[in-house]
Amino acid sequence: MVRRIVWAALVATVAAEGSCNATNTTKPGFLSSIFGGLFKPAAKPMLHYFDIRGRAEAIRMALADNGVEWEDAAFSGEDWGKERTDGIKANWTTEGRIAFGQVPLLEIDGLKLVQSQAILRYLGRKLKWYTGSPATLAQIDIIAEGTEDVRKMLGAIRYSTNTSREKQTMVTQYFQEPEKGPRWIKFFENIIKASKTEFMAGTPRPTHADYLVLDLLDLHDAQNYNNAFDGLPDCAVSEGKIFTDILLAERKTLKKWREMMRHRPKLKAYLTGPDRRDKPCDGLGHPRLDMPIGQVY
Numbered sequence: 680m681v682r683r684i685v686w687a688a689l690v691a692t693v694a695a696e697g698s699c700n701a702t703n704t705t706k707p708g709f710l711s712s713i714f715g716g717l718f719k720p721a722a723k724p725m726l727h728y729f730d731i732r733g734r735a736e737a738i739r740m741a742l743a744d745n746g747v748e749w750e751d752a753a754f755s756g757e758d759w760g761k762e763r764t765d766g767i768k769a770n771w772t773t774e775g776r777i778a779f780g781q782v783p784l785l786e787i788d789g790l791k792l793v794q795s796q797a798i799l800r801y802l803g804r805k806l807k808w809y810t811g812s813p814a815t816l817a818q819i820d821i822i823a824e825g826t827e828d829v830r831k832m833l834g835a836i837r838y839s840t841n842t843s844r845e846k847q848t849m850v851t852q853y854f855q856e857p858e859k860g861p862r863w864i865k866f867f868e869n870i871i872k873a874s875k876t877e878f879m880a881g882t883p884r885p886t887h888a889d890y891l892v893l894d895l896l897d898l899h900d901a902q903n904y905n906n907a908f909d910g911l912p913d914c915a916v917s918e919g920k921i922f923t924d925i926l927l928a929e930r931k932t933l934k935k936w937r938e939m940m941r942h943r944p945k946l947k948a949y950l951t952g953p954d955r956r957d958k959p960c961d962g963l964g965h966p967r968l969d970m971p972i973g974q975v976y
């Protein structure tokens with residue numbers, strides 16, 4: 680899927696220059712002669728990832744919320760060819776495009792950025808949400824790394840070699856045992872309660888801490904295996920109750936924060952739009968019944 684996007688600002692100025700660089704003999708336009716390459720149209724960032732939300736989703740949310748258009752270059756697992764020597768993985772690794780042989784990869788400003796959190800920090804510096812005192816930056820980092828810990832816990836279940844029935848048991852425990860999911864959700868609620876602004880890290884505008892927590896909550900909705908939980912509703916056929924709602928039932932401040940984030944206009948446009956994958960069951964958008972539950976990681 681290719682998403683049309685605008686890497687905003689500079690582009691408008693370019694039209695004034697016309698095609699003045701078409702030949703060597705053409706003199707540079709007035710603006711170019713003064714500002715050199717400054718007004719070249721900036722290429723849209725290109726995000727390479729599997730055709731799922733996964734570790735690219737907080738990046739997509741960040742881009743969308745900040746009005747940045749990007750190209751979403753999604754590929755299949757087959758094209759990735761993890762174990763093959765002729766797949767994307769092998770080729771891009773040889774070419775040095777993906778430093779650790781993994782994605783997401785964001786091509787931006789002539790750079791090839793990998794590691795989702797490093798990508799978010801780059802965007803945050805560039806788009807100026809990752810600014811402020813060392814204490815503020817540390818708070819953003821702390822929250823971001825907290826989401827990583829939870830993501831790893833859920834990933835350990837998903838990618839374990841257990842049967843899907845065993846995975847169901849593990850996920851049920853995750854949702855029900857106070858020391859597992861509920862404990863982490865409470866931590867995030869404590870953080871937003873203590874924030875001096877409406878955003879996670881006490882910043883005047885959302886940071887990647889917000890995008891990562893938002894995505895993490897959606898990720899919880901996808902934790903179902905075989906549609907056979909006892910005591911937990913099946914996401915796709917639920918009657919208004921879904922996994923995250925169970926965790927958020929007593930976490931009203933976090934729930935309110937989630938709704939506030941989801942209703943930020945540009946973010947909402949993305950979340951409800953055609954490019955959002957595997958829409959969560961509740962809230963914005965409808966469950967995609969054509970997609971097996973749980974296939975979002």
Ligand SMILES: N[C@@H](CCC(=O)N[C@@H](CS)C(=O)NCC(=O)O)C(=O)O
Nearest residue numbers: 733734761780781782783794795796
């Ligand atoms: N720490 C990395 C982890 C990247 C990662 O695990 N990528 C997975 C997809 S979520 C991947 O590329 N898997 C395919 C493979 O390893 O061959 C990040 O946050 O970007």
